Amino acid sequence: MENIEIADRLNELADLLEIKGANPFRIRAYRNAVRTVGGLTRPLVHMVRDGEDLTELPGIGKDMDSHIRELLATGELEMLAEVTAEVPRELAVLTRLDGVGPKKARKIWKELGITTPEELEVAVEDGRVEALEGFGARSATKILRSIEDLRKQQGRFLRLDARQLLRGLLEHLEEAPELERLEVAGSYRRGKETVGDLDLLALCDGGEDDRQALMDRFTGYSEVDRVEMSGATRGSVVLRSGLPIDLRILGRSDYGAALHYFTGSKEHNVELRKRAQRRGLKVSEYGVFRVPEGTDADRMEPGEGERVAGETEEEVFAAVDLPWIPPALRENRGEIQAAEGGELPELVTVDRIRGDLHMHSTWSDGKASIAEMARACRDRGYEYLAITDHSQDVTIANGLTPERVREQWDEIERVREEVDGIHLFRGCEVDILKDGSLDLPDDVLEGLDIVLVAVHSHMGLSRDAQTERVLAAIRHPLVDILVHPTGRLLNRREPYPIDIEAILEAAGEHEVAVELNANPRRLDLHDRHLFRARELGLPISVATDAHRESQLDFMEPGLEQARRGWVGPDHVLNCRSLDDLTDWLDRRS
DNA sequence: GCCGTTTTCGGCCCGACTGTTTTCAGTCG
The missing domain is CATH 3.20.20.140 (Metal-dependent hydrolases)
Structure with a gap:
């Protein structure tokens, strides 16, 4: 069995446990294991054959080790069978719908007996979904559109195609007098071969009016098919081509922190935040902040505390005692350890x-x-x-x-x-x-x-x-x-x-x-x-x-x-x- | 379920926005 298949099974298990309402931290443990397995460069089957200790891998403990060994030996996972006896396997698909997470999927299933997008579509149309507590007319139409999207979805956008689709929007935004700087972050900046969406970061140090003008310019772009959301600092649109684009508007003092945060990957960010935590620091898209002695970091307001970094990415890394790490490496595949040891690889140009x-x-x-x-x-x-x-x-x-x-x-x-x-x-x-x-x-x-x-x-x-x-x-x-x-x-x-x-x-x-x-x-x-x-x-x-x-x-x-x-x-x-x-x-x- | 520079228990990353709500849960990135 290939690593990717093992990761898929564990991920499916996590999906179903989540719908079941299991301990969120237990679910996170499964997701962590999925990430580790997905990022391995060698087949697990060889690692096991060679007698390697899998529990030395991050996020792999006693249970994950035995899950992996079971999958390798039998191709099956008993625990997955047990969970699917309780929660229908198809429900995991529902959580892929926009606006439907584990909680709503569970509700749809428990209250309406629905497990597939097809059944859900019917239920939306005859008004049963709208009538559910916590749902409403808006979520019902959102679900309907999302089912259509799922049906015609052809996968992620090639980076090459995304670059083309993006060009016009960048030009449109760059004409804005309020704009000081514009970067594409996200998986695009990390150089991934395909992208799911694009994250734009705009630097605008003006007041509320300037920011609003910039957001209006963004949502008003001629190729915008629909506006998904539009707030004070964040907007989200889908172009006619189907390419989703997010815009974040930031001030100078937090631009570097936001660039780091939205460049990701998520996995890299999680590692970096944990590292910060150990140093009494809190990292968010607004900067790196010192957590005052005796204060609970969770109780701090966003942006609260003494800011120790934020204007540039270099500062953010330096705050946690690391050199700047190239975006292409930010996948939590050992780059933080390499950076720490002064062993970042020279990359080909x-x-x-x-x-x-x-x-x-x-x-x-x-x-x-x-x-x-x-x-x-x-x-x-x-x-x-x-x-x-x-x-x-x-x-x-x-x-x-x-x-x-x-x-x-x-x-x-x-x-x-x-x-x-x-x-x-x-x-x-x-x-x-x-x-x-x-x-x-x-x-x-x-x-x-x-x-x-x-x-x-x-x-x-x-x-x-x-x-x-x-x-x-x-x-x-x-x-x-x-x-x-x-x-x-x-x-x-x-x-x-x-x-x-x-x-x-x-x-x-x-x-x-x-x-x-x-x-x-x-x-x-x-x-x-x-x-x-x-x-x-x-x-x-x-x-x-x-x-x-x-x-x-x-x-x-x-x-x-x-x-x-x-x-x-x-x-x-x-x-x-x-x-x-x-x-x-x-x-x- | 995993983990340890607050170590074998008690934590576990952070914040914005939406929709359906009267104060917040759920979702998303």
Whole structure:
């Protein structure tokens, strides 16, 4: 059983316990365990196999340890079965509706006998929901709309799409005379590949009227479909595109604290607040405050007490004796401990990138010629590039036969002479066939400078078969880089079932690099797997898979993802100099 | 249910906004 499945079961248990009305702190303990399990870079099944003590993990105690072991051993969780006997499993879905939490879900179920959104929709329409105590006409319509949203929901927004949808609103807000500074916080600032909503932070040091004017400008933006809420400091709208956006208006003295607070992640914030608490401090979006001797922090009014930090993020971190932590790391995956020990990783930036090792040309399904791609790379200041068109099995992409591969080498030779100032590697993105063999014969592979391998077909194989297939390719002595290792397409296709841990370990053993495919619709590997690849010391190729010159820009979103996996220039294959890279490519000869 | 620089019991992160309420519970981030 995968970590993600274990986390899902524990989370479901937490949902149901919450509806049941269990001790809130017990529920929190389950959520904490879910976070820990979800953030692990190694499979629990291996950790157990290796005899590791799971209770050393944060939030995992005696009970969670035995839950995890039970799930690994049997695939089932007896306690979950017991709870679902009392509380219908489907109720957890209801809590995903806007404005419906565990309490209301319970009430709907107990009083109306309803467990599904479909039944709930009927009950709203015939007025039964409205009549419930604690509900009213407004909550009823809110529930109805939320059921519709749930139905058409296509997942989170790609970061790339969110950026586009946001642009107009930012321009609109920046025209406001009252505005002094505007930042996008939240998961967007942390560089997540998808975002659920966007959090904007506006600095406005003027009076109430100025703030109101700013809020009115926000809710009055032409692309706003509906205003969810609009208060003195916080407003929330949904754009016509369906993208939810929050705006917070802040003063100068608390802007840094708010930027930290709303950048999150929530998990990171919780850790930081606990750390503050141990130092007699209280952290909120308004700043860091000293809790006076003998005072109960809970009884303090928001913003009460001596403010020790708030204007900048650096101050907030410094107040708890930490250096500033880059947003990409703020996921409570050890960044606070690393910061404390002065061991924050150096993160890769675009100026350290020396080349791009995965791209296509008109020889297969690319839109630009080899020379055009080479010039575009040179214009970016790269030292090298690899042309890696598809191999023959990908007929739909006009994949190259062995003959055409050899013909392409002639053209590559010509371009090498024609375009100077950049080194051109001859490569190929070779298909891994169903049985794990490669789509081109060895004598062709031997003539290539760089061999990428990829799965493009038979994605429905069993996990074991898929893993074995890719392992076979990794063991092939002429293979250099495994590209887009899980095959995921964000919001469109889940990763194919594969034992990624086994793949990464084998790649280490056989000195094969793994790719972080920088296409914003792929971003494959996942940040957790990048973290693991880095732990294992694998070279990571951050490559754009560009099919036209403009797509070479994908390097930046790729690096954003790399940083989330704590990847630094030393881990990135294409941060190496041409000489060092060439040495690595010649490593086996 | 977890945890320990107030340690094996008694705590557990913080605040805004909404809707339905007469003083606040629930939800959300």
